[in-house]
Amino acid sequence: MNSPARHFSSRGIVLFALGIIVVLGIAWLMESLFFAFYHFQDWQRPRERLLRYFLESGYALRPAGLLLLLWGLLTAGGHALVHFRLPRVYVWGSVVIAALLILWPMIRVVVYYYMRLEVTFELAIYGLQEIRGLIFATAPAALGLDLTIPACFLSLWLLLVLWAVLFQRKILPWISPEPYGFRPGFAIVPALLLVSGPLLAGFAPTMDHQRIARPAQESRKEATGDSPFPLEEELELKLYPFRAFFQERFGFTLPANTNIVIIILESAREEFVDLQQSKYFAPDLRETLVAGHFFVPVPHSSNSHYSMLTGMHSERDFTKLYSQLQPETTMPVLLQKRGYTNYWIYTDSTAFESEIVMLRKLNMNITEKEDFMRRKNPETGEPYMSFQFGLDDVALAHETSNILDSAQEPFTLTAVMTNSHYPYHNPHPEKFNRFDNSKIKGRHRNGIDYGLHIADRIVEEFEKRGMAERTLFVLISDHGESFGERGAHGHSFSIYNEEVRVPLVFRHQQFHRVWQKDPLPRLTMLDLFPTIFDMAGLTYENNRHGRSAFDPDYRFHMPLWVWRVDDFRGYLMGDTKWIYSDPDQTIYRLDLHDQIQAAWKGDSMDGHADAFVEALKNLDVGLAPGKVATAGELLSPPLRMGPFAFGASFYGGGGQLYTDCDQLPPHIQCAMPGEEAELRGDPQRMVPFINEKGEKVMVHCPFCVGP
DSSP states (O other), X not given: OOOGGXXXXXXXXXXXXXXXXXXXXXXXXXXXXXXHHHHHSSSHHHHHHHHIIIIIIOTTHHHHHHHHHHHHHHHHHHHHHHHTTOHHHHHHHHHHHHHHHHHHHHHHHHHHHHHOOOOOHHHHHHSHHHHHHHHHHHHHHHHHHOOHHHHHHHHHHHHHHHHHHHIIIIIHHHHOOSOOOOOGGGGHHHHHHHHHHHHHHHTSOOGGGOOOOOOOOOOOBOOOSSOSSOOGGGGSOOOBOOOOOHHHHHSOOOOTTOEEEEEEESSOOGGGOOGGGOSSSOTTSTTEEEOSEEEOSSSSHHHHHHHHHHSSOOOSSOSSTTTTOOGGGSXXXXXXXXXXXXEEEESSOTTGGGHHHHHXXXXXXXXXXXXXXXXXXXXXXXXXXXXXXXXXXXXXXHHHHHHHHHOOSSEEEEEEOOTTSTTOOOSOXXXXXXXXXXXXXXXXXXXXXXXXXXXXXXXXXXXXXXXXXXXXXXXXXSOOOEESGGGOEESSSOOSHHHHBOOEEEEOGGGGGOOSSSSOOEEEGGGHHHHHHHHHTOOOOSOBSOOOTXXXXXXXXXXXXXXXXOSEEEEEETTEEEEEETTTTEEEEEETTOOEEEEEEGGGOBHHHHHHHHHHHHOBTTBOTTOOOOTTTSOOOOOOOGGGSTTOOBOOSXXXXXXXXXXXXXXXXXXXXXXXXXXXXXTTOEEEEEOTTSOEEEEEOTTOOOO
């Protein structure tokens, strides 16, 4: 009987390699689907993005080319091994290679899911020293809680094994009846595959080709008369010097060395927070000041934390990883210089989005999920109940008690909750059940009620020790949450009030002396730091994007961004909210309650509308319109766009992810072909950057691309 090697024909080699490539293609599609879903937290918008990605853009050329290249390599290698009568080495060697390759998309999805950090080959090669601690701090505990993602990818290993067994037992005898013999003519097949792969990858979108097809826009009307939109100079980001107003208006400031406690609800939009459920933060109490309108500039936790602590706009993405943060100008460090100790307690991991880098720069004493997981709940004697994003927020009350038993006054304490974050963990559904716990929105709202209960317990710890009268309490939320309103789900990708309007309550024993009705009608997260300093009678020297909300001439003037993508741009200006929707190609003018006052779309869009949209798109974090660096000077880390532009790199600015080159503002360019292989990853690299004053400064940028 002939050996298997003599019955492994050329077409059998090609077909087996094709089966391996199909499985790898499934892994790539699975990665694309996971990225799109976790990027938007619902199915509607990923579906729209993927349709544009696959059907219009041609972005799939590079991965398709790489798969063809691998097919050619496996085919050529198969002929060599079968020629030397090593068919089993070829079959199982191909399976092992494919199984190892499948680990790459699995790792990328897992790390992105738990850390919102996209791992690239360049980052893995050059930045491993920087990110490995973050990955190992987060991924093992996360994988212990949810194996769904690894299971999906590792199931492809089983598919590879089944294909190898099925091919050898059923398919090979049928398609390879003749003994193996090398056929020179058939060598054209792997040669074509080896050539076509790089050629196809070479046609991947770059520069002028890297544009998603859009319907041809009708010619715009000429601009006539006065513009109904804010002018470009009105949209310029402003920096404000510190000015005190609280004492002038109310005749007092808080006592010296007042402790400051900031309690942060998670994903709690203003309309879902029923302050009447709270014992200590109800709006009718003499000790509380409640903001009428309180907005965040970006509906994302890390951005809000940054703005809260610095009074500045944050990067919308965290590729720069707080590299430009100057800690000496932040609220915690300024307070530390005045004798304060800063505490940060959190029921999730600070490794998420590398927030620990910022907190360490600010000299925070951190207690987080990893620490709580090693303890037991003193009320039950059992480990704290946990879920994939955090654990029972009652741990914050327990840790507050521990801190108060040993801390020296004055101090700051920031308590960050997680239970009302997706998937919405209600530790006590039997007690917190005003809404239907079987439904996702009901569980979320019950989680917010539980958060108010924990906030009250934190205040009670101060009351027990007679420390409440020496403490300013601040209750806020980091952002809101959407549940299908206007097609949005979760948070980060809408700038409507469901996600950007959140609660704010100040509490102090002295606030009964504030005689004015509604003394705090409006402010933003940028204003929290200056407003706290104003109430406490403190000052600082550096200019901030925020200012004291007690300024009698205060009016809203703040850009609104979604996280990472540019589907929406907005601006709060006075009593008006402006929103530009890129998917709808529409400009909306709304009031502060999101009631539409006017809309411009299609025929109603003219030169004035185009100029306004262009000004919004040109506006970037830290850059005012018109103050743009020379092409090639303004560099920041190369950006990939998840599954939407494999292999493409961009000069960055503000950390955005763009879907095509024609969306880029003037100070950002698409990288030229080949630049993704240029110098990057130098940990000491400094590059020129144009700051908000139009000055050229050198900033640390280890992942910049280009000369």
